[in-house]
Each structure stands twice: as structure tokens, then as C-alpha cells.
Amino acid sequence: MTAPSPSQVPSRLVSIVVAPEFAESPDFEPLLNSLIEQHLTDWELVVASNRLTPGHDRVVKATVPDGATLATALNAGVAASAGSIICFLDATDILQPHAISDLCAAFDGNDEADIIYSDERVDGQPVALKPVFSPERLRSQFYFGSLTAYRRGLIDAVTGVRELPGAELYDLALRASTEARRVERLAGVLVERRPRDGLDAVALESTREALTQHLAATGGGHVESVGTDGVHRTHRAVSGQPLVSVIIPTRGDSANVRGSDRVMVVEAVRSVVDKTTYSNYEFVIVIDDVAPPSIRSQLEAIAPGKTRFVEWSGPFSFSGKMNLGVVHSRGELLLFLNDDVEVISPEWMSALIALAQLPKAGLAGAMLYFEDDTIQHAGHAYYRSDVTHIGLNSERGAAGPDQSFRVEREVDGATAACAVMPREVFFEAGGFTTLLPGNFNDVDLCMKVASLGYQAYWTPYAELYHYESKSRDPRVARYEVATAWGRWEHMFWESRYWPDDPHTLYAAT
Amino acid sequence: MAVEKPGTSNPSQGEVERDLRQLALVDRILGLEAQVARLSILSPDDSGPRGHDFVQRELQTVYSSATWRVGRAVLAPARALRAVARSLSRSAR
Secondary structure, three states: OOOOOHHHOOOOOEEEEEOHHHOOOOOOHHHHHHHHOOOOOOEEEEEEOOOOOOOOOOEEEEOOOOOOOHHHHHHHHHHHOOOOEEEEOOOOOEEOOOHHHHHHHHHHOOOOEEEEEEEEEEOOOOOOOOOOOOHHHHOOOOOOOOOEEEEHHHHHHOOOOOOOOOOHHHHHHHHHHHHOOEEEEEEEEEEEEOOOOOOOHHHHHHHHHHHHHHHHHOOOOEEEEOOOOOOOEEEOOOOOOOOEEEEEEEOOOEEEEOOEEEEHHHHHHHHHHHHOOOOOEEEEEEEEOOOOOHHHHHHHHHOOOOEEEEEEOOOOOHHHHHHHHHHOOOOOEEEEEOOOEEEOOOOHHHHHHHHHOOOOEEEEEEEEEOOOOEEEEOOEEEEOOEEEEOOOOOEOOEOOHHHHHHOOEEEOOOOOOEEEEEHHHHHHOOOOOOOOOOOOHHHHHHHHHHHOOOEEEEEEEEEEEEOOOOOOOOOOOHHHHHHHHHHHHHHOOOOOOOOOOOOOOOOEO | OOEEOOOOOOOOHHHHHHHHHHHHHHHHHHHHHHHHHHHHHOOOOOOHHHHHHHHHHHHHHHHHOHHHHHHHHHHHHHHHHHHHHHHHHHHHO
16 A cells, blocks of 8 residues: 555544563663654654653653553553554664554544554665565564554553563564554655664563464464574465365476486476475376377386376377376365476475465465475466566575565465465366466466455465576567456556565575 | 276266366356456556556457357356355355
8 A cells, every 4th residue: 555645634533652661672762752853743753761851842641650561661651641543662763754643544444444454664684575474474573573563442442561571562563463454665765774683582471472372363373483583484374185186297308417318297296205394295297198108107116096187189288187186086176287396395384285275275386396496386476568587597495575485474475386276166166277378478477366356375384496498488479468468567566565676686694 | 088987887979078168167257257357456557558448348359259148148047146155145144
């Protein structure tokens, strides 16, 4: 969302609550000065402190007991505040002059928005623009950032800040976001802040507690680890043991990988069988009639009782082959897999399944690497009428902007080289369009899925090599562009979940 | 096309063709809806030298296509169900 013009801004009070004794620096003069310079004067600074505060008619002092915790101080600040909108800032944060007016206008323009967060600039780092509300990403990192504004009623409804030392505001965001009518991103940098210190042992324990409770309250899952850098490895749980149909189209081609010739589909299937921890799956191999007959026997030997073959005799059509494979499959979940992949992470299928089982999930995609250990795919992004892969050609191990290559998150789409999709969604979306036999068929499918109201996800915990050559002929036929853009050009200008330029390269950290 | 499927019975050729036809029909309808959406949001300024008349002609072409008309009818029950589901979802909040 973007802010309406200041002339549309109604009178409204924003309370900025700070607890300077708990800040890196108790000096909040820079914050106060940035407030004094606001275009709109509908703000108050609530200082939860027993020390003397600067004399200013918009500074409100909230008394806190001696030895109070941060949670107690912040709650005292809320109690002493009069605003209908509450923000909790660090004393060292500095607001842009238009921050308050933009916030007020954004709340005024969206009656159902209970939480609004903005982009931010961290000293010494490039600005990483934030995605629209991404609840699955939120369980992996507190990506909202410093300027997170709440309607007062929501703070009251969740009974304020809880005693979770070091994770108070993350916990508040987790709990409040599940109760909010809407959570909105306000595009644009409204605040500058210093880099935060890493989480200490107490904060890590609090974070684990907050996340554990959050997962339990939102469909289940578990916290594998919490990170000092604010990136937390949390997983949704796989519900039941649904049958997964792994649909692989193949011509039975061979290629050289790391100096050795291999039949690609054979090694792809072998890697699935050898490495996958999830067990309830079947292979549906859609195989060209010109493929060497020995491939079938090899595949049957690798995956006995799990493999069925569907013969394809028509002209090349990835879409047609995938659709044919699906109608011959039985799985509640469909796993699209190219024949030139190799599984890396044993939990890959479980990670994809868990996301594809979320309510209103459309599909879930994976982290794919080229043979040279650069990233091929970390989600789809659309940017100025271009369609591309997030992370393309960045180094394996790169964290990406705001650690986004390390967290499960919402995306606009994902490549069908490896993706899981609920069967009923596939049929509701009409499968892969046969109008696009070679290129953009997965983009089109993602667009259809999104247009039906389903959400796409991406996980870094499903890692595979995709031996698609970087030098693959990228030629695209005019009719393919005309078809894909004819349908979706209006959606290809920006990505809701990746507002940054997706072509940026990132080095390993 | 030959299918070898261990364990369970294979879908008949008729079932396969029916399912593929269903997929194709739904795809075409959603594609046409997307085209309508794209054309509808183009302002005369956005459409450049093609102009507003071009957009209107394109829309009429879409609306008058047999696929669009048949598809709208076929998908009508699903639309109604989705509308009811959305309504129930809103009222449950």
C-alpha cells in the first residue's frame, strides 16, 4: 500500500513509546528531534523512564517501578499514552520527516489495517525492501522491523507486551498479527536505525518460547533452532502421510555432470530414493517413446513398486507431459520434478509438503543450485514486465537481502522444476496450459493459482541441484511471450513478495 | 500412449481424455479472464498507439468467443460455491 497525500490525512495521534534505559544508548534526543521535524504534529513521545526527560510539550513521561523489566516499561508506556496508534521504537531510531503523516494516512486509508510496518534503512547496509504481509516468513524472522505500528485496540486485545526478555516485540508481533484484521506493508523507508546486537542466550530462549507458542497456535510445527542473527529455523508439521505423486517428464537423455556421463532421470530418481526421508510417494515417469528401453528397467530396479510409466509420443510439450502424468497419478499432492535434478537435503520433500498443506496453499517451491554451486532459483519474481528467478547466479550460501535466502517465505510463484501442489488446486487451475509447451508454463500456472486466491511458498530446506545448463538456449518464441504476457502482463510489473530488483547478485557470507 | 501402473487399476483412455479436456477448458477460461482483466485495466493512455478502440475490440473478441461463453456457463456452479464460501468465511470472522 502507498500513503495518500498529506491533505487527506485526518487528525489522529500516534504514540511513540520508548524505554531508553533498555536501549543501546539512552540518549533519545535524535529521535525526539526527528519527531519535532515531522510534517504532521499528531504525535507524542512516551518515555517509559524514571529519569528526567527533556522538556517538550509532546513528551509524556510514564513512570515505571524500580527494577522494572522492558515489558513492564513498555506496558507502562502504553498505559500512559493517548494515541490511537502505538509504535515501539528504540531510542536510537530516527524517523523520516514524513513518517507520521504517511502512517496516519495509511491507517486512515485502510480501516481494517491493525498493523502497518514500513521499510527501513539500517546504518551501513543497503536498503532491503520488505514484502507484503508474510506470516510464514514472520515465524522465521522478525522482518517487520523497527517501525511497526499497531492500532491501540489490538494492543489491548492481546494484553500488551509479555515478559519474554529480549523477544518482547517479536512476540507481540507474532501474537498481534494472528489477531489483526489486516497487516499491511507501507512502502518506503520511514525510519533509520542502527544494526541490532545479536540475540544473547536469554533472548534466544525467549524467542524459542514465543515461536513455539506461535506455531502451536497457528496450525502446528516445531522450532529446530533459533539464531543469534535473528534467523530461526522453524518448520510446519506434515499432516498425516499423504501420498505424493512425483511427476517426472523425460526423454531419457544423458549428460555429463562433474566429469561423468549419466542418464539424468535415472540419477534423479536414485537421489530421491536414496536421500528422501519421507516415504509415501510414487513416481509417475512420463517418458518419450524414443527413450532407450533400458531406462525403464533401471528405474524399476531403483524404485520397485513405486514407479509407473506413461508413454509420450507427441511433439515436445512440457505442459502436455505434466498434465498427462497428473491424470495418471493418485497422489493427494503432486510433486513436479525435472529429470535433471539431484536431491541434496533429505528433508526436502517433507519441507515442501508441509508448506503445500497450509490452508489456501497453492504450491511450494525449492532452492535449486546449478552444478557450479550458484543459485538457480529461490522463488519467482516479476519486475518491470520481466519474469525471473530470485537469486539467479548468486553464490550458494548467500543470505540474500535481509536473510531472505535463509527463510521459508511467501513468494509470487516458483519454478515447476521442483514444486509441490495440492491435487485439487492443480485441477481448479486447469493444470499447465498447453498453449505454452516450453516456456512460461509454470509462471502461467502460478498466476492462475494466485488469481484463484491461493498462496505460493518457497523453502530453503528443500535443496536440489538442477543441472539445467546455464548456457541453455534461452530463445523464446514470440507466441510464447504473446500468450503469457497477453494473460498476465499487468501482473508482471512488480512482485508483492520481492519488491527489490531480483537481478541483484549476492555473495556467500 | 501406453501406461504401466503397478498395484492399482489404470484410468481408462476415456477417463484420461476427459480429465485432459477438463484441464484445458479450465485453463482457457482462466486465461481469458486474465486477458479481460489485463485489457480492462489498460487506460487509453496506457495502450499507446493502439488506443481505446483496440482495447474494446479485444475485449469484445474475448467476450464473444465460444470458449468464454461455454466456460462461463461450465464454471458458474464453482463460482457460486466460491462466493458462498467467501461469504461464510467473512461472516465467521
